Amino acid sequence: MKSVQDALYNWLTIEIVAAARTHDEAARDTASFFLAILENNFGVTAVKAAKDEASGRYVVEYRCGGETKTAHFPVELAEAIWRQIEAEPEKYGS
Numbered sequence: 001m002k003s004v005q006d007a008l009y010n011w012l013t014i015e016i017v018a019a020a021r022t023h024d025e026a027a028r029d030t031a032s033f034f035l036a037i038l039e040n041n042f043g044v045t046a047v048k049a050a051k052d053e054a055s056g057r058y059v060v061e062y063r064c065g066g067e068t069k070t071a072h073f074p075v076e077l078a079e080a081i082w083r084q085i086e087a088e089p090e091k092y093g094s
Contacts, residue, residue, distance in 0.1 A: 004038070005071060007034060007044075008038065008060050008071050010037075011035055012049055013080070015031045016058075016078060017031075017081055017082045017085060018030075038062070042064065044063065046061075046062060047061075056076075057074055057075060058074075058078045059071075059072055060073065
């Protein structure tokens, strides 16, 4: 990952999948992998995300360098992988 923004986006997209597919161990493992990248490569902690329906964005709040920061991602982009999996579940297992 070249930037915190990239790593946050990757974490968010798979975190959405893991939350929607609680039985999906691969999604959980991948979300943990990206969380580790955030922590180890960028010093990011306390990551949480919330969908803001009004703005059509996910708001990711995190701590970095002792500061609380936020990043915003369009819902359409953040949910793209999850929607693809839901549209073609036979390709991704149950």
